[in-house]
Amino acid sequence: MEYADLAEAIIGTNNTNLMTPFLTASSSSKRLNYVRLLDEKYIQLGLDPTGVCDSTAALTEAYADAVDKQMIVIGKGQFKQSSRITIGGDGIQIIYENGSNVFAEDTAYAPDTLYAAVNRNNLTFENINAVGNGSDPSGTPGSSPQAFYFAGCNDLRIIDPKLSKFKGVGIALVNCDDSKIIGGKFKTMGQDVTGLQHPFGGTPAIWVGSGSSRVKIKDVYFETCQFSGIFIFSNYSDVVDCSFLNIGESAIYSENVDPSTNGGVEVRHNRYTGNKIQGVRIKDISACGLEILTHDTIIESNTISDAGTHGIAMGCANRIIARGNIIGNANGDYEELNAGIIATVHGGVYNPALD
Numbered sequence: 001m002e003y004a005d006l007a008e009a010i011i012g013t014n015n016t017n018l019m020t021p022f023l024t025a026s027s028s029s030k031r032l033n034y035v036r037l038l039d040e041k042y043i044q045l046g047l048d049p050t051g052v053c054d055s056t057a058a059l060t061e062a063y064a065d066a067v068d069k070q071m072i073v074i075g076k077g078q079f080k081q082s083s084r085i086t087i088g089g090d091g092i093q094i095i096y097e098n099g100s101n102v103f104a105e106d107t108a109y110a111p112d113t114l115y116a117a118v119n120r121n122n123l124t125f126e127n128i129n130a131v132g133n134g135s136d137p138s139g140t141p142g143s144s145p146q147a148f149y150f151a152g153c154n155d156l157r158i159i160d161p162k163l164s165k166f167k168g169v170g171i172a173l174v175n176c177d178d179s180k181i182i183g184g185k186f187k188t189m190g191q192d193v194t195g196l197q198h199p200f201g202g203t204p205a206i207w208v209g210s211g212s213s214r215v216k217i218k219d220v221y222f223e224t225c226q227f228s229g230i231f232i233f234s235n236y237s238d239v240v241d242c243s244f245l246n247i248g249e250s251a252i253y254s255e256n257v258d259p260s261t262n263g264g265v266e267v268r269h270n271r272y273t274g275n276k277i278q279g280v281r282i283k284d285i286s287a288c289g290l291e292i293l294t295h296d297t298i299i300e301s302n303t304i305s306d307a308g309t310h311g312i313a314m315g316c317a318n319r320i321i322a323r324g325n326i327i328g329n330a331n332g333d334y335e336e337l338n339a340g341i342i343a344t345v346h347g348g349v350y351n352p353a354l355d
Helices: 003-011 040-044 056-069
Strands: 071-074 077-081 093-096 100-104 115-118 124-126 129-131 146-151 157-159 162-164 169-174 177-182 185-189 206-209 213-218 221-225 230-232 238-240 243-247 252-255 271-273 276-280 290-293 297-300 303-307 312-315 320-323 326-328 341-344
Touching (some): 290 297, 297 312
Parallel strands (some): 071 093, 077 100, 093 124, 100 129, 124 157, 146 169, 157 177, 162 185, 169 206, 185 221, 213 238, 221 243, 230 252, 243 276, 252 290, 276 303, 290 312, 297 320, 303 326
């Protein structure tokens, strides 16, 4: 991770000091009065750092207190959560100390949805460590649930998240502008996609969709994602220097319109640079390294190997530039396709009309 990106993510674009109170001497008195999850108050409410008992009630109270204090520190421990917690204020910083994680209750609930925020701005999550229960999503796969769901949240910063064993979407951003996901790891995510119709039924680790703009995803590592690493249906957004290993569907997928919005907002002006993709192998689905079907897009300096169909599939849009990409051992499973890069003019996308 580049220092400038990390510094901007932690300090914020408005130069507000968001460093943790124990890391800076210049923190305000309000910052010093942050919520400590391991305080006696929350222990009395049933907080169990051993992970044996359900800590949802205590976690809910702590996040409610953080609306006023603007910061919550999740201390070391394993915290079982059995229902969704909604973030109720703006400008809150959520920090997970090393050695802490929140994990989903074993029984199916929702399932796998941990946190949500709607129409909240300037939220920061640092060092999230969350583990799903491995249960199959109920209802239409891909439509619900999401481990972390953000709608209408601007200036959202998610720094070094670590998510595993969620079979729904890991992080979903809907109508979110000027937001970043920097660093972190997504491992053992999604569900087996063989035979499902793409992109409906999709459970990518990250879904950026429906009216979002200026979203940056950088230095994120994806491993053993049963569906895609990233679905991106936002404008003026970047996916930079991410790594993908053993992905079921296309590592990065984007098309002209977010299919979840029944028409939606046309997607334009995105950039995919410096990503490394190895192993995209599920059959019966379009197993490409990058599958990009959006206008005014740059695909540059990516390294792709061992893709089941094509290294890069692009088209059904105007002004896509692909340059400086390295592709090796594409078309491992489909001899009849045989293309490192394929460009199409028409296809079964939701908005195939060109400018």
